[in-house]
Amino acid sequence: MLQKRLAVQQLMINKTKIKGTGFENLSALHSVLRVGLKVMKLEERGLNNVLDCKLVERDLSLPNLDPFWQGKKILHLSDTHLDGIPGLLEVIVNAVQNLSYDLCVITGDFRFGKGAFHPASMAPTLEMLDAINAPLGFYGVLGNHDFIEQVDYLEENGMRVLLNESADLGHNLWLAGVDDPHLYECDDIPAAAHGIPETASKVLLVHSPERVREAQKVGFHAYLCGHTHGGQISLPVLGRPFSNARCKRKFAFGEFDYKEMQGYTHNGTGASSVAARFGCPSEIVLHTLKRK
Numbered sequence: 519m520l521q522k523r524l525a526v527q528q529l530m531i532n533k534t535k536i537k538g539t540g541f542e543n544l545s546a547l548h549s550v551l552r553v554g555l556k557v558m559k560l561e562e563r564g565l566n567n568v569l570d571c572k573l574v575e576r577d578l579s580l581p582n583l584d585p586f587w588q589g590k591k592i593l594h595l596s597d598t599h600l601d602g603i604p605g606l607l608e609v610i611v612n613a614v615q616n617l618s619y620d621l622c623v624i625t626g627d628f629r630f631g632k633g634a635f636h637p638a639s640m641a642p643t644l645e646m647l648d649a650i651n652a653p654l655g656f657y658g659v660l661g662n663h664d665f666i667e668q669v670d671y672l673e674e675n676g677m678r679v680l681l682n683e684s685a686d687l688g689h690n691l692w693l694a695g696v697d698d699p700h701l702y703e704c705d706d707i708p709a710a711a712h713g714i715p716e717t718a719s720k721v722l723l724v725h726s727p728e729r730v731r732e733a734q735k736v737g738f739h740a741y742l743c744g745h746t747h748g749g750q751i752s753l754p755v756l757g758r759p760f761s762n763a764r765c766k767r768k769f770a771f772g773e774f775d776y777k778e779m780q781g782y783t784h785n786g787t788g789a790s791s792v793a794a795r796f797g798c799p800s801e802i803v804l805h806t807l808k809r810k
């Protein structure tokens with residue numbers, strides 16, 4: 519799997535178009551978007567929309583939940599893309615310092631660019647990690663913008679990155695995570711589920727909502743992801759033209775259910791391609807655990 523990921527990373531460094539990834543890797547389109555926003559004088563408004571981050575509080579109900587976890591809170595960030603969004607680090611640090619939570623998960627896309635990895639791009643992310651204090655665990659997965667080289671930086675700064683593996687959080691709750699299924703296609707859900715007791719409460723972290731069926735099939739009770747940015751741009755009448763995910767739209771935005779499994783596709787805390795949003799607020803999510 520590592521060799522496969524490294525091969526795709528090389529394609530990204532070489533700016534080779536990767537089949538099946540749609541328009542999102544077309545750098546020319548990103549330039550057109552940037553220039554368009556500038557010409558229409560919408561740059562500032564779009565950036566302010568990213569920085570106007572909403573707090574979403576919701577329940578996450580899990581079967582077999584031990585009383586220890588009842589009412590505990592998971593802080594969920596996603597798609598922070600911090601090195602490309604001026605001012606977002608301060609917004610996140612301010613917000614999390616005023617929140618009470620027990621666990622933290624980040625569902626990938628830490629950096630803005632997709633080309634060669636430069637350690638300097640991690641600086642704002644590491645400052646953000648420093649501001650997060652999750653006494654019962656801090657976990658993350660990689661997204662389609664992330665390179666494997668980032669893992670050491672993240673782990674040295676308090677986050678455990680789950681690469682097709684799981685963590686026993688204690689009191690019958692297990693958290694698993696897979697590598698990115700969208701661009702790298704290096705996810706292995708059966709490997710991530712391996713060794714988790716049948717009677718445990720099981721939560722899966724994935725970057726995108728593109729593996730809902732596979733996750734339900736192996737018995738996960740909850741699926742937390744991001745990637746779609748809630749569309750990032752929503753147009754009057756037309757709604758959200760893009761989800762950038764190869765799955766049903768009902769899985770691509772916000773809450774969903776699939777058979778006995780429930781899921782949440784995060785709107786994203788940052789933005790990518792352009793540092794702007796319209797009609798799709800950025801968010802910070804607090805999931806409160808409840809027994810189903």
Ligand SMILES: [Fe+2]
Pocket residue numbers: 597599627661745746747786790
């Ligand atoms: Fe993203």
